[in-house]
Amino acid sequence: TPCEHVEKMCEWKEWMNKEYPNPNNPNQNETYANLRDTYDFCETPMEIDCSISGMDTLEIPFESFAQEGVTCDIDNGLYCDASQLSGFFPVCYDYEIRVKCCWEECVTPTVPTTTEITTISTTTTTTPTTAETTTVYTTTQPTTTETTTVSTTTLSTTTATTPCEHVQEMCEWKE
Numbered sequence: 810t811p812c813e814h815v816e817k818m819c820e821w822k823e824w825m826n827k828e829y830p831n832p833n834n835p836n837q838n839e840t841y842a843n844l845r846d847t848y849d850f851c852e853t854p855m856e857i858d859c860s861i862s863g864m865d866t867l868e869i870p871f872e873s874f875a876q877e878g879v880t881c882d883i884d885n886g887l888y889c890d891a892s893q894l895s896g897f898f899p900v901c902y903d904y905e906i907r908v909k910c911c912w913e914e915c916v917t918p919t920v921p922t923t924t925e926i927t928t929i930s931t932t933t934t935t936t937p938t939t940a941e942t943t944t945v946y947t948t949t950q951p952t953t954t955e956t957t958t959v960s961t962t963t964l965s966t967t968t969a970t971t972p973c974e975h976v977q978e979m980c981e982w983k984e
Contacts, residue, residue: 812915819911822850826862826905835891837879837901844886844906851910859887862903876902 825848830837839859844850859871859881871881878893879901889901 814916815913816916817911818914819855819909821858821909822848822907824860824865824905824907825850826903829903830889830891830901832898832900835894835900837887837889837891837904839904839906840886840888842885850908851912854883854908855911856909857881857883857886858907860905862905865905865907879904881906 825839825844827844827847828834828836828838841850841854858865859875859879861874864874875881876889876894878891879887879889881887881904887904887906889904891899891901894901
């Protein structure tokens with residue numbers, strides 16, 4: 810069955826940090842290729858956040874504290890080349906990244922349905938009537954009255970949005 814309503818869904822993945830630089834291994838390799846065997850994330854991220862490990866909640870722009878020689882890009886992830894650092898102790902900071910993944914999902918749109926229930930009830934009432942004639946006798950004749958009541962009740966229900974079985978990852982080619 811073809812999908813009638815496709816919705817774009819996105820989410821930020823967890824912060825990823827696989828390597829911890831030290832004097833024996835001064836570089837920091839948090840590239841997608843290096844992270845894929847440890848973390849589960851999309852093939853083509855839509856956005857990337859880079860940070861020094863533990864500073865991701867400070868909301869300080871990455872460029873303001875990144876070391877020289879660090880690249881953080883959407884196509885590859887993060888890499889710090891310690892050979893480009895200056896100073897007596899050229900070791901990269903401990904960096905981490907997170908990526909935003911998006912995909913298309915087939916959904917059933919919410920459709921309100923209305924049901925009308927009509928109730929018809931009939932009530933028959935018999936009322937005796939008394940009529941006098943010129944003779945001494947009194948006669949009683951029943952009178953019948955019929956009442957019809959119509960009431961309508963409207964019930965509304967809503968069908969919830971449910972995901973379909975087909976999910977497709979959105980990809981974008983970069984030049």
